[in-house]
Amino acid sequence: MDKPGWQPPAWAFPAVWTPLYASIAWSAGHAVSRADGRRRRALMIGFGANLALNASWTWLFFGRRSPTAGVWGTVLLDASNLQLVRQVWRGDPKAAAALAPYAGWCLFATALSASLARRN
Known part of the structure; x- marks a missing residue:
């Protein structure tokens, strides 16, 4: 696979994702624990859907061996992130900031996937 020169080395991905997943978990716990009723349910659905989209990228890109499918997966994830940050911000700005x-x-990742799709 032809990779762009600005792609991080392989070791960087787990080094970055570990604290990112921790911040997602903290944000979810913080926001959900401060919400109730419909808002709480909506937050749980929002975080669940977002993490499902996050997990789907691996299957789209690696499982299907399709950088183009990976781009579409990251575009959907970006849209979900925007919606999730907006949703969380309304009730818990600190938790929303942790998602930034x-x-x-x-x-x-969207830019990297797009570059990989163009090159391959």
Whole structure:
């Protein structure tokens, strides 16, 4: 596979994802614990859907061996991140701010996936 020169080394991905998943977990726990009723349910659905989209990228990109499918997966994940940050912000700005690095890394992943799709 032809990779762009700006792609991080392989070891960087687990080094980045570990704290990102921790911040997602903290944000979810913080936001959900401060919500109730419909809002709590909506947050749980939002976080669940977002993590399902996150997990689907691996299958789209590696399982299907399709950088193009990976791009579409990251675009959907970016849209979900935007919606999730907005949803969380309404009730818990600190928890929403904790999602910012995750959303930023996913935007980077979209650019990287697009570059890989174009090159391959």
